[in-house]
Amino acid sequence: MEKGGCESPVFKTGGPVHPTMQNRTFTADAAPGDEVTVAGWVHEVRDLGGIAFLIVRDKSGKIQIKLEEDSMDDELVETGLDVARESVISVSGSVKEEPRAPTDVEILPESIEVLAESDTELPLDPSGKVDAELSTRLDNRTLDLRKGEVKAVFEIRSEILRSVRAAFRDLGCTEINTPKIVATGTEGGTELFPITYFGEEAFMNQSPQLFKQLMVGSGLERVFEIGPIFRAEEHNTPRHLNEATSIDFESAFVDHTEAMDACEHVVKSAYEGVAANCESALETLGLTEEFEVPDGELPRLTYEEAIERINATGELDEQLVWGDDLPTEGERALGDDVGSHYFITDWPSEIKPFYIKDHDDDEQLSTGFDMMHPRMELVSGGQREHRYEHLVAGFEQQGLDPDQFEYYTKMFKYGMPPHAGWGLGGERLVMTMLGLENIREAVLFPRDRQRLSP
């Protein structure tokens, strides 16, 4: 495992950033006997009368600054006491060992400089004494991310993306980037965001599906992409976003079972990376005990087995029959029953998109698969239809005009190898891994039905 992520050694500032910040010391690195300059946000001021404590917070943690009337310069003490919470200050002084201090060290300041004052009435409380609603938090994301637990989510998200990239590299993938502005939709039917492109109608892409398929027929053969997707569905749920991060895989010369193997490897790698490199972030989130890397082979249920098991739970009012899509309640019942990540394979062809290949011996049965977390769907994939005639017929069956997709279909006339792949919802991975209640918590600036700003 590459070193990096949340637990990498605290980054030392190298060159001059600001004249007063040369050789800035992170609060976590301040050791007794050092002469240091720390810089950060005023987390709290505790004024006990003749003595006061200023808690300064930076990326690495917090440190206590002692202010004492009798033994220190009046102006220095006054500066320290006048500063509002969440103002940015830099403090120079000596670090002393002090068992009575929260971190066993405190700084005796020689100078305090206020670099940026904060207004006194904060729109939310970064010290976490008073809760804020998600909406308030998202409106003030900068302040929200000053809270350790919120920061930890994004440190872990960063580690997930790093480990996922490393896993794709293990698999011999090339990372690609495909256009997000497109002339036509990917799968038809789905709501797309229309935009104007130099006077022409265009759309925000809902998936890199068609483009990544075109790349398996290129010299690259095996690719992955991590990028935004846009869906104009007006849903309002804790697990949908209108702009999400899709983690996509596509490879030539593999079938759907091998694509599932790759999927399992990538998802497990994300968990392993977090387990290995995000110890303190997990601790901040209170997940140290319960965090588990998915173990062993993930169960692979056929669609038929899945509906039977759902029916057997008795959770649904109406029994499912072959051909039904799985309702949310059914997914949940099955998730509880299985109790781990699992795959659902061999879906009825009619409820999977046209570009998914049917089984050769049964055209009612598709090679499509979903990978599920007990709480929700994470991944959708399958072996693709690589035969030109079948593909064009599929378009027509779905009521789509193949001519509109000529840029895509014509490449199937020049040697498109058998291939398979999948797409993984990045935010859903973060959300399910950390047990977040709302997918919006897994994005810095979520786009949903009501939210376009910030």
Added chain:
RNA sequence: GCCCGGGUGGUGUAGUGGCCCAUCAUACGACCCUGUCACGGUCGUGACGCGGGUUCAAAUCCCGCCUCGGGCGCCA
């Protein structure tokens, strides 16, 4: 797209027709306090989303609008 539930000081809340010129916490301001660690204490400032209606009386009931959240469908 269909359905349901909310909006009360900066923040989070209590209050379901008169007991409310509105509760509590935190924040903010003033004062006291030399080892706090959610420091403590005293005092103070500050709010019923907007518009209309019902009623002797509306935060509370009704209608419209705005806004936030959730369920389903669909999906990652």
